[in-house]
Amino acid sequence: MLLKLAWRSLMFRKGSVLLAVLSVAVSLFVLLGVEQVRKQARDSFNRTVSGVDLIVGARTGELNLLLYSVFRIGTPSNNISWQAYRDIAQQPRVAWTIPISLGDSHRGYRVVGTTEDFFSRYKYGQGRALALASGRAFEETFDVVLGASVAKQLEYQVGDSLVLAHGLGSTSFSMHEGHPFRVSGILEPTGTPVDRALYVSLEGIEAVHRPDADAHSDLTPSSITAFMLGLDSRVASFQLQRQINQYRGEPLLAILPGITLSQLWQMLGVVENILLLISAMVVLASLLGLSIMLLASMRERQRELALLRVIGAGPLQLFFLIQAEALLVVLLGAAIAVGAIYLGQWIVEPILGAQFGIYLMDMPLAGQSLILLAGVVLATLVVALIPASGAYRQSLQRGLQS
Template sequence: MLLKLAWRSLMHRRGSVLLAVLSVAVSLTVLLGVEQIRNQARDSFNRTVSGVDLIVGARTGEINLLLYSVFRIGTPSNNISWQAYRDIAEQPRVAWTIPISLGDSHRGYRVVGTSEAFFNHYQYGQGRALTLASGHPFAKTHDVVLGAAVATQLKYELGDSVVLAHGLGSTSFSHHEEHPFTVSGILEPTGTPVDRALYISLEGMEAVHKPHGQTHSDLTPSSVTAFMLGLDSRVATFQLQRQINQYRGEPLLAILPGVTLSQLWQMLGMVEKILLLISAMVVLAALLGLCIMLLTSMRERRREIALLRVIGAGPLQLFLLIQAEALLVVLLGAAGAFLAVFAGQWLLEPLLSERFGIYLTGTPLIEQAVTLIGAVLVTTFVVAAVPAISAYRQSLNQGLQTQT
């Protein structure tokens, strides 16, 4: 009965109520959308590299090794000798390896020397494999495969000539002009650091650093920057990690990429909290607007309250009536917010995955959403207490006047 009466009262003031519902819906959409993207961004960040059991580099900090081997940020403290790489790659439990050699760049983008194993075994997201939008992996010494962002920004196509530069700056005065590379393939967008790099073979990396005129008969590299490992059994991961960290030939460090990615994300946790706080403030502003609307309507509803008192409604019932109206407005706004989040996820998922590597998989986070909406309803009850108490007092005064 009380909800029915509250609904009819809202319909009588449908213009202002519609604006209040819209305001609440927009604010809750921001809150739920930020929470959805925040959780999915964390998951996508943790899946920047997938299916790799260990990343091995020269002994340095774990996060530093992850940054330059996966995100192409920073520089290594040292290289790994080819002999050490071969010793570990030939371990019985190692199923495949992806060597990584850094040092050159092209117009501000990193050049990565690697092998065909990179295209066969590197994964991102939820086990997504790399695919070529056009062309093929490097088959010749001077072939280069471009990440999607490189090809788009620099407007390269298959068959174009690319001159690499020594060093990592966007402007370089040392170019390998005597060793031009030919674009043989362009990767599909991944939304990961893979998009922002150029890929050549290890032999190609060695060839550009040979003195001009020297024979290229032996292009076996003397060292690599780092390498990724895939094992035939996850059970052996920790054992091999310990073995690598105790390698006697030279100081090495093996890290679990998933664990280190989580540590790195924790360092960025303050940004998460700030986003959530901003969203909560937006919702609070909308609820305060709802409170103001209800307070303003109290003066216009004196006759309505008087009639309700005449037919037997008590002060407590009027208090609960105002609370019910406020909660109905918030619930309608929440329903609209859920629909907006669902629609936004469906529309924005391709853009977010391609540009930012955020994969909005599955349905929005129901458990977190229910918790947030529950918190909003409790806040609504507290905020709506101001106009509800006003109605309560107004009904008491009218009751006393009736008695006299």
């Protein structure tokens, strides 16, 4: 009954109420949007690779090595020799390795040179293995396997031909037209940067950069960009990491993906907290504006409150009426904000995936977002105390005067 009365009261002031609802919706969109992007960006990064004990590349920053080898963000500072890769791969505790060679692209998508071990050893999420939606992994030198997003966006199917380009830009003037590749397989979607790359053999990468190569040429690469490795015992991770970092043949760097990701979140933690604080201040300003709107309307509503008092409404009921009106405005604003977040996620997700390798999953508001919403509702009741107390006092004074 009280909510119904509050709703009808708001409908008599549609103009000012609509502005208040939009103000609350915009502020909550900023607050919940920042929280959703923060959480889903972390989830996207954390589920990209699983089960890799060490990532090894040329001596560079730890974050840079992680970003270009796993997330395809940035560029490597240098390559590592094939001999160094073989020396480390043959260490007794190394169970498997996945070499990676970067540097080519196709219509804006990166090309990754690797071995068939990539399809059997690479894991994402909670240890999920890659799977082919159609076709097979590369067997011939000029076979290529496409990530799900590449196949979908470029409308490729198994058996189609394509040409790689030198460099990582979306536009390249150096095409490897003499060595076209044939699509041998298409991966199932993973929701990770794996979806937005093309995978060829290391021999294929070597062949396109050696125009004089023939069927009898040795296509063993002279260098690769980086490699991932798994150990038969994780206890040996730190020992092998130290050994690789002290490798005498050339300057190398070995990182533990989980620890490096933690360093990334520590660096971004201050920025995240600042963004949340700014968003919270925007919401508070919006709620104070709502309180001012309700307070300013009290003079205009003296007859309404007097009439409610005549038909039996007590001071406490009028107090809760104003609180209910404020709560309805915030709930309407929250509903609009949540709808806008899902719409914005649908629009922004392809851009984040293409530019930063961040994939936003369709998931309901939960966890921290619900806590923030509960905090906003509580703050609404607090800021509405001022106009609600005014209604209570006016009603009480009229009751004493009658």
